[in-house]
Amino acid sequence: MRILGIETSCDETGVALYDSEKGIIAEALYSQVELHAEYGGVVPELASRDHVRKLLPLIEEVMTQAKCTSAEIDAIAYTSGPGLVGALMVGAAVAKSLAFAWGVPSVPVHHMEGHLLAPLLEDPSPEAPFIALLVSGGHTQLVNVTSIGHYDILGESLDDAAGEAFDKTAKMLGLGYPGGPALAVAAEGGNPDRFRFPRPMVDRPGLDFSFSGLKTFTLNTRDDCAAAPGGLTEQDVADIAWAFQDAVVDTLMLKCRRALKETGAKRLVVAGGVSANRLLRQKLAEMVLKQRAEVFYPQLRYCTDNGAMIAYAGYQRMLAGAESDLKVQVRARWPLSELLS
Template identity: 45%
Template sequence: MRVLGIETSCDETAAAVVLDGRDILSNVVVSQERLHSIYGGVVPELACRAHVESLLPVLDRALSDAGLGLDGIDAVAVTYTPGLVGALLLGVAAAKAICLARGKPLVGVDHLQAHIYAAYLTPTPPVPPHVSLVVSGGHTNLYLTRDVADHELLGSTLDDAVGEAFDKVASLLGLGYPGGPRVEAAARDGNPKALRFPRTQLGPGSLDFSFSGLKTAVLYHCRGQNASLKTPPRPIPDLPDVAASFQAAVVDVLVARTFEAVEARGARALVCGGGVACNGPLRERLAAEGAARGIAVHLPPKKLCTDNAAMVAGLGYQLALRGRTADLALEVVPTS
């Protein structure tokens, strides 16, 4: 079964064709990163304007890269939650239109579950049950995955998402947007042990996260005693150490909670997905901890961690197999 996937939940317009939930026949992503960078974050109205322009070129390319016409497509899967409402609406409108036009089944896909499914598009897919960590600009969620379409939420962030914390600290340090890769790059020349930023633990047994205290600690460190300053004076003399120490604190917290979840649920495998799963130190630490504990750690390649439609098409296939198709009245759900 060949599934056309469509993804427009945030600032990437993406379409892909995946065969039987495993083989990626095409994977097209048009990123709007440059469009939003001067604003220091995603501007929803700009994102939506770009989506409506990119939709058809991206769809057309996804089919031609796969060497197919719409006749060769058996179902259309689309992200309907969570994300920017105006952006989700556009992918869903296009998906419904294609389904009505060509008599194809429609499948609504949860973007966060799709991030987990990215690991199933690799040569050695995980075997459920496993723990799943989804880390992105909008989410920091831990799940117990019993099946690719059955996830129990174990914990999530009570304030900033981890990607948001990277963006805010990057902005504080004058590194620009997007924060994740910029902080990681700055941290390469720094000492992760130079500064001891807080690792927030929310009560015994809690698998939730909190990053706002960490972000504030970085601010206090950089502006020193001068509380009237909203942004620290530049240049920041120990910027690489600040970046490296902040990143180390984030990674420590993510890795600690994740393996607590693995232990609590007796899981034998772990999946990490989402844009922040591109972070090098996070990948290394998860892999090392997993190896030390005999836990299989599945980290999708970076281009499947950032937003893409292959993961949507792949999960869409699994949902279709389970009879979980949608009808033309499918509504978007901006918050999960």
């Protein structure tokens, strides 16, 4: 079975072709980072227009890479939500149109299920049951995965997602866009002993997250440094970046440890853009070793949005009997807990 996957939920246009016997056989990705950099964040209308320009050429590129014709495609999977409505509509409309023209089913895919399943493209891949930490610009969730398609949300962010907090803090510190990677680079020059930021919500029961208070604490620290003689220095920025990153990573690690202990699970899957953070990977590796557990990640290129995860999630949806009619429907908000098998 061959599934063409289309991802257009935000600022990456991703296309990939998944073969049930060979895995990902072709893929292409276009990032809009340069387009949005001058605005310091994603501009939805510009994102939608760029998907319109790039999607069909990328599909042609992938089909050419794979030496595949439309007659060899069994289904088209596309991101149906959550995400930017305009961006989602571009992918959905193209997917539905091609499905109609090629006489194949179209399969709507939940963006976060795509991230959750991305580590299953690796060898070795985790077997369910496992705990998944989904940590990206728009979501921070701990999910108990009893089997593919069966998800129980154990905890999630009550305000900003971890990736969003990274981006906003980077902007606050004048580190540019995209903020998460820029802040991580700045933190490499930071003094780990200068500041100690709070670890939000780790002193109370439960597995929910909250990063808005940490963001405010960071802002106050920045303002204190700026008010000192000499103003805000480059070293101040590096030290604040280190303290902020350390606090977020520690919080994520502590909540993952709690989730493993409470469920008795021995496998942890970590996916989403923030899963590429080196400090997070280091601390989780140390934690799972002590817990006698294992941790799994997607390849670095599959941590951010991509077509491969959508193609694979679409394949799993096909196995479960999911497909849709030609009506173009997307969801800007779509809780993973509402995803039906």
